[in-house]
Amino acid sequence: MENKLIDLVNITKYFDGEMVIDDLNLSIKENSFVTLLGPSGCGKTTTLRMIGGFLIPDKGQVFFDGKDITHLPPEKRQLNTVFQKYALFPHMNVADNIAFGLKIKKKSKSYIDDKIKYALKLVNLEGYEKRDINALSGGQQQRIAIARAIVNEPKLLLLDEPLGALDLKLRQEMQYELIRLKNELGITFIYVTHDQEEALTMSDTIVVMNQGYIQQMGTPEQIYNEPENAFVATFIGDSNIVDGIMIDDYVVEIVGKKFKCVDAGFGKNKPVDIVIRPEDVIIVEPNDEKAILHGRMTHVIFKGEMYEMLCVTDDGKEWLVHSTSLHEPGKEVGIYVAPENIQIMNKPTSEDEAAIDPIDDEAEE
Amino acid sequence: MNSKSRNKLIAAPYTIWMVGFIIIPLIFVVYYGLTNDKNVFTLDNVISFFNPIHFRSFLKAFKLAFISTLICIILAYPIALIFRNSKTKKSSFIVYIFILPMWMNGLLRIYAWLTLIEKKGVINLILTYLKLPNINIVNTETAIILGMVYDFLPFMILPLYNSLMKINDDTLNGARDLGANELQVFTRVIFPLSIPGMVSGITMVFIPSLTTVAISFMLGGGLYLLIGNVIEQEFLTTSNWHLGSGLSLVLIIFIFVVMGITNKWTDKDEDSIII
Numbered sequence: 001m002e003n004k005l006i007d008l009v010n011i012t013k014y015f016d017g018e019m020v021i022d023d024l025n026l027s028i029k030e031n032s033f034v035t036l037l038g039p040s041g042c043g044k045t046t047t048l049r050m051i052g053g054f055l056i057p058d059k060g061q062v063f064f065d066g067k068d069i070t071h072l073p074p075e076k077r078q079l080n081t082v083f084q085k086y087a088l089f090p091h092m093n094v095a096d097n098i099a100f101g102l103k104i105k106k107k108s109k110s111y112i113d114d115k116i117k118y119a120l121k122l123v124n125l126e127g128y129e130k131r132d133i134n135a136l137s138g139g140q141q142q143r144i145a146i147a148r149a150i151v152n153e154p155k156l157l158l159l160d161e162p163l164g165a166l167d168l169k170l171r172q173e174m175q176y177e178l179i180r181l182k183n184e185l186g187i188t189f190i191y192v193t194h195d196q197e198e199a200l201t202m203s204d205t206i207v208v209m210n211q212g213y214i215q216q217m218g219t220p221e222q223i224y225n226e227p228e229n230a231f232v233a234t235f236i237g238d239s240n241i242v243d244g245i246m247i248d249d250y251v252v253e254i255v256g257k258k259f260k261c262v263d264a265g266f267g268k269n270k271p272v273d274i275v276i277r278p279e280d281v282i283i284v285e286p287n288d289e290k291a292i293l294h295g296r297m298t299h300v301i302f303k304g305e306m307y308e309m310l311c312v313t314d315d316g317k318e319w320l321v322h323s324t325s326l327h328e329p330g331k332e333v334g335i336y337v338a339p340e341n342i343q344i345m346n347k348p349t350s351e352d353e354a355a356i357d358p359i360d361d362e363a364e365e
Numbered sequence: 366m367n368s369k370s371r372n373k374l375i376a377a378p379y380t381i382w383m384v385g386f387i388i389i390p391l392i393f394v395v396y397y398g399l400t401n402d403k404n405v406f407t408l409d410n411v412i413s414f415f416n417p418i419h420f421r422s423f424l425k426a427f428k429l430a431f432i433s434t435l436i437c438i439i440l441a442y443p444i445a446l447i448f449r450n451s452k453t454k455k456s457s458f459i460v461y462i463f464i465l466p467m468w469m470n471g472l473l474r475i476y477a478w479l480t481l482i483e484k485k486g487v488i489n490l491i492l493t494y495l496k497l498p499n500i501n502i503v504n505t506e507t508a509i510i511l512g513m514v515y516d517f518l519p520f521m522i523l524p525l526y527n528s529l530m531k532i533n534d535d536t537l538n539g540a541r542d543l544g545a546n547e548l549q550v551f552t553r554v555i556f557p558l559s560i561p562g563m564v565s566g567i568t569m570v571f572i573p574s575l576t577t578v579a580i581s582f583m584l585g586g587g588l589y590l591l592i593g594n595v596i597e598q599e600f601l602t603t604s605n606w607h608l609g610s611g612l613s614l615v616l617i618i619f620i621f622v623v624m625g626i627t628n629k630w631t632d633k634d635e636d637s638i639i640i
Contacts, residue, residue: 052538052542053541053542054538054541073541073546074538074541074542075541075542075543075544075545075546080542080543081538081539081542083535083538083539084535085533085535087533087535087536087538087539088536088539089536089539089540089554090536090558091554091557091558100540100543100545100553101543101544104543104544104545104549105544145539148539148543149542149543152543152544
């Protein structure tokens with residue numbers, strides 16, 4: 001088992017009397033790529049800033065490598081941050097920006113020069129030493145910001161929506177760059193984003209947050225395939241969320257029809273929430289023996305890699321369907337879902353959980 | 366009508382203003398400065414700037430302007446910093462309080478000072494009441510410097526405040542993050558980034574201080590002839606316009622040189638100064 005590098009214990013934070021983080025506990029293992037994912041205002045940036053030392057929690061403790069750093073100022077922490085708007089020093093050239101931390105630590109000139117060369121090579125900007133910061137593009141500035149952070153050999157790199165200001169193509173490029181950097185440097189990354197695709201692409205652990213709570217923590221596969229509640233399911237990708245009743249172990253009733261599933265232990269005749277991903281809704285011929293529900297196709301949108309379609313079943317429920325094969329609107333169809341693709345979730349019980357609206361206003365920005 | 370000629374038309378009032386109130390007077394100054402009373406070309410007026418009587422008053426003006434500019438920087442910097450850091454809605458209101466005196470007549474402001482610092486002025490009244498020794502600074506260099514600082518301090522605060530406001534909070538957080546303590550953040554990031562604002566502040570305080578007539582006349586009681594007062598006397602008392610213009614010419618050239626030097630540090634986009 002790897003070491004816990006960061007341990008947040010019972011963290012609570014207020015802004016102007018309003019609670020933004022409520023009793024948060026989070027452990028981050030050494031050498032992992034952890035993404036804090038959530039809509040704006042969910043507390044992800046606040047959490048990152050408390051790890052970075054720019055905010056002090058009102059309650060709780062922050063541990064770094066086993067040491068309590070809750071009240072340690074940022075300059076004394078063995079970690080570095082890459083900010084959303086790069087936050088480079090506009091009065092210095094590229095080399096001076098990268099050298100800033102090393103000069104503060106009074107490293108020798110030859111050591112600093114070597115480090116600058118090494119860092120620029122790592123971010124693919126060799127020969128840029130004397131360039132003016134303001135003459136660089138957004139993507140280049142972000143690379144310099146990363147270079148400026150990593151020359152200090154931090155154990156932990158915090159990244160606060162670093163790709164937020166870049167255009168889509170560049171963003172995708174930089175995602176692969178970051179994964180490569182992470183593997184080459186062998187340090188821990190904590191990454192904050194509201195972009196679920198970014199989170200799924202890069203992380204080995206995703207922490208989904210909403211309204212100051214952690215909704216779910218797990219690998220991208222776990223988060224996507226086994227969302228723990230309706231918020232996570234809606235925030236990560238598209239999904240069909242329906243009410244159901246757990247009749248018995250391995251049998252669930254959805255819109256009056258019995259489906260086989262792989263979950264057990266919910267009890268008998270218990271109301272549950274059910275998530276079915278659109279790509280798991282299989283369209284078959286209406287007379288196919290596998291067909292459990294029957295309906296009619298209503299809309300089709302061509303999305304490039306697949307068709308996005310809507311199917312209205314006899315009971316009036318709309319199903320979102322993703323498939324590479326086209327089913328024309330008006331066509332009578334049958335619907336089949338494999339047991340392993342039916343994800344059963346408990347209905348929210350406490351008031352706090354009920355307050356979690358499945359909103360994804362920013363998710364697809 | 367194409368856009369070029371329309372632009373010219375729109376610019377016409379400004380062009381007329383420029384020619385009528387800047388170019389023509391300047392031509393007169395050059396003409397008078399380079400001729401004598403028989404309208405013959407001469408450099409005597411210009412050269413007499415370096416005549417000890419005149420040059421001494423220039424040096425005195427330079428010294429007082431230099432000191433008051435320095436005091437303005439020392440006073441304005443912390444004020445501008447406090448304004449920058451207090452990110453409340455009130456801060457712009459407080460900024461306005463500081464620049465409010467700028468909207469008042471300059472002479473009036475100097476008279477206000479006079480009522481404060483004169484022998485039986487407000488300050489001495491309070492000191493007497495508190496049984497403390499009175500101050501006697503009216504008609505001294507100190508009074509002139511105080512007047513200059515009071516008059517021109519807002520011109521230092523505003524550009525400084527503007528340049529400090531341009532610094533992103535995360536730029537400072539970034540410096541902390543890279544290991545800089547608060548002092549190092551100031552010396553390595555805040556201060557260098559505030560230099561353009563400080564330089565425009567210096568031009569806006571130093572030059573009017575150097576050429577002031579009213580402050581030295583009223584608070585110095587006529588005992589301290591600065592270069593501005595010398596030029597004024599040549600025009601109004603001695604009626605030697607040729608000498609006055611000659612001295613002015615040298616002063617203008619000096620100011621141009623100063624501005625040329627300081628321009629090196631000013632931001633190209635430092636035009637957001639509210640007056």
